[in-house]
Amino acid sequence: DGGITQSPKYLFRKEGQNVTLSCEQNLNHDAMYWYRQDPGQGLRLIYYSQIVNDFQKGDIAEGYSVSREKKESFPLTVTSAQKNPTAFYLCASSTQDRGNYGYTFGSGTRLTVV
């Protein structure tokens, strides 16, 4: 079955550490996205990529970095510069077909700073 796989499901980070969240899709989608979800707030866009080797900042990119070396993979690194990283992180993908911009989401990674 096609879908999006995020790993790990839970991640703990010490102060000053960089951590990387994995996102893999086998839907053959061109575009991939990272969102952050905090209690009481809507999902906020961190980074997105519409094609391999290209990505753009979203609304809250500071303290995060991404890469898109393969169509299937869009890892997110939470750097030590991100002062409040504890949150639920969701990866998504979509086609670039204007007739169908439906999004598919992964099951999320919950990051906690310890």
Place this chain on the structure above:
Amino acid sequence: KQEVTQIPAALSVPEGENLVLNCSFTDSAIYNLQWFRQDPGKGLTSLLLIQSSQREQTSGRLNASLDKSSGRSTLYIAASQPGDSATYLCAAKNSGGGADGLTFGKGTHLIIQP
């Protein structure tokens, strides 16, 4: 900048009732509007996607409508069941420039009482 609002923020109803969840958006320049369901600690599951040229979409007991001119969408759930308890999110796919991605509302937390 697109803003999406969902009302009510929370709703608790007895099993068997029909109910309506509301979503409004400020910028009518959208490709589509998508409704998602999120269970606690989980990712998002797509329920219905309405293209900008469409008025409504139906799937089983769910019916979503779209009125672009007034900036509104509704999700109608018929004969509600306890298994429908979840948070429901609406999201607009913007076509008016700016960052790619969906703009989300904060969601309606729905509880169906057995």
